[in-house]
Amino acid sequence: MKKLIKTVILFSLYAGLSVSAFAKPISTQRQDLIDSALELMGTPYSWGGKTPSPGIDCSGLVAFTSRKAIKVNFTGNAQTMYNSSTKVSKAEREPGDLLFFSETYSTSAITHVGIYLGKYTGPGKFHNKHLFIHSASGGNQTGVIVSSIDDKSYWTQHYMGCGRYLPSSAFASKSVKAKGAKSIQSTDADFKKDDWWDDVDVDKWFDEK
Numbered sequence: 051m052k053k054l055i056k057t058v059i060l061f062s063l064y065a066g067l068s069v070s071a072f073a074k075p076i077s078t079q080r081q082d083l084i085d086s087a088l089e090l091m092g093t094p095y096s097w098g099g100k101t102p103s104p105g106i107d108c109s110g111l112v113a114f115t116s117r118k119a120i121k122v123n124f125t126g127n128a129q130t131m132y133n134s135s136t137k138v139s140k141a142e143r144e145p146g147d148l149l150f151f152s153e154t155y156s157t158s159a160i161t162h163v164g165i166y167l168g169k170y171t172g173p174g175k176f177h178n179k180h181l182f183i184h185s186a187s188g189g190n191q192t193g194v195i196v197s198s199i200d201d202k203s204y205w206t207q208h209y210m211g212c213g214r215y216l217p218s219s220a221f222a223s224k225s226v227k228a229k230g231a232k233s234i235q236s237t238d239a240d241f242k243k244d245d246w247w248d249d250v251d252v253d254k255w256f257d258e259k
Contacts, residue, residue, distance in 0.1 A: 077222040079120050080146030086119030087111060087165050087183045093194040095187050108163050111185045111194060112148065115165070124215050128163040135213025143212040144168070144219060149182050149199065151208040160210060167196065 096105025101114060109127050116122045124131065132150045143149075143166055151162040164184030170176050179198040182205075186192050189204070199205045 075219070076145050077217070077219040079222065080144070080216060080219060082119045083115055083146050083216070084165065084167060084183070086115040087194075090115070090194045091183075091196075093185070095185050095192045095194075097187065099185075106185050106194065107187070108185045111183075112163055112165060120216075122216070129160040131163055131215075132160040132210070132213055135215045138212050138214050140212065143214075146216055148213045148215065149184075150210045150213060151205060152210045154208055155187075162208070164197075166212065 090102055090106065090111065093102045094105035095107060097107055098110075099106040100110040106114060109125075109131060112131060113123075113125045116124045124134070126134065128150060131148060135148055138147060145166055145168040147166045149164050149166050150160050151164075152158060152160050154161045162184065164182040167181045167183055169178060169180050171178060176198060179200045181196050181198055183194065183196050185194045186197070197203070197205055199209055
């Protein structure tokens with residue numbers, strides 16, 4: 051049902067399909083978080099908003115989807131989330147990690163946060179771009195959108211680093227094997243079957259600030 055709802059919402063907002071691929075599988079916990087965030091594409095921005103209605107802000111998007119999709123309580127503003135997360139390098143980051151930005155308004159503190167989606171390998175102008183979903187308060191588009199942090203984009207200039215609050219996919223896989231429980235690691239086949247990139251026309255999906 052969740053997949054159907056996500057697909058209906060995204061198709062109603064962005065008609066068309068994009069044939070693409072993703073580099074590697076991730077844990078189902080991270081995939082569920084991303085799916086939940088993508089269901090909110092197009093939700094209006096609201097300063098201090100913690101729920102989709104009437105609108106949601108950047109940290110609200112992270113907190114709401116964490117509680118809704120994976121039952122993880124990770125709250126606070128962007129600065130608090132930055133302080134509470136484990137910092138990882140660009141080489142280590144994976145979909146479901148958080149990306150942090152500063153000076154997106156008149157303060158030097160961490161002022162913005164988004165959920166990293168990974169590198170898009172499909173066709174079009176976003177080919178091989180690293181992307182994230184977030185709730186933007188300004189720019190060409192506002193509300194819950196997807197943006198690139200590559201090249202000399204607005205977000206590249208304000209990027210402060212990547213933070214992790216969920217177990218890495220590798221750790222999740224090892225933990226499951228050790229316990230002998232049902233795997234929470236998506237297989238390549240499962241990941242491709244539920245690949246969010248295939249749900250939309252990517253070139254119509256993004257904001258370039």
